[in-house]
Amino acid sequence: MSHPSNPYGPPQPQPAQLVHPAQAAQPHPYPAPGQVWSQPVMPPYGAPPRQRNGLAIAAIAISVVSLLASLGVVGFIAVSSAADPSWVLQGEVRPAGSAVSAADLESALTKLVEDDGGSVDEIVCPGSSAVGQGLVAVCHGSVDGFDWTGLVVFEDESGTFTVNQL
CATH class of the missing domain: 1.20.5 (Single alpha-helices involved in coiled-coils or other helix-helix interfaces)
Structure with a gap:
């Protein structure tokens, strides 16, 4: 009757193991005298590790x-x-001759700023401004509770102008 071996019991006799002749003649790690020593052949590398998609x-x-x-x-x-x-507004004022009065320019600027969404407290322009291509007038005032400066550049003699709010 065969019982499984007990690791804590007395050793059981083992059946004889057969040794293959090729296994019996294991190569010596060093070459025999007169033989050329060669470097051991390394097994080929396995497949490269699979890259992850993390990157x-x-x-x-x-x-x-x-x-x-x-x-x-x-x-x-x-x-x-x-x-x-907007920082740049365009408008028109009717000049009297070759100049525009302060009141007319102030009124035109007030309308432009309010149409653009600002609340004009006060705008003051010089008494009389010459009107012509490239002529400039500087007006000061208060818009939305802040100091305001407008650089009025006349484009022609008919009173068309561009004002840059500074």
Whole structure:
């Protein structure tokens, strides 16, 4: 009757193991006298380890975050620029001869700034401004509670002008 071997019991006799003749003649690690020693042949390398997709996923995630951030900046600029009044306005004033009076220019500037969304407290222009291509008048005042300076550049003799709000 055969019982499984007990690791804690007395040793059981083992059946004789057969040795193949090729196994019996194991090569010696050193060459015999007169033989040329050669370097042992290394087994071929296995397949390279499979790359993970972590780098690709990280690149896609960074791209998406960058795209969303840039869209946010563009949106912020669009909303904030729509709320602020323009920096350059164009208008027209009727000159008396080759000059325009301070009251007429102040009235034209007040209308332009208010049409652009500003609240004019006061605008003061020089007593009389010459009208002609490239001639300039500087007006000062208060718009939306802040100091305001407008550089009025006349484009022609008919009173068409551009004002740069400084």
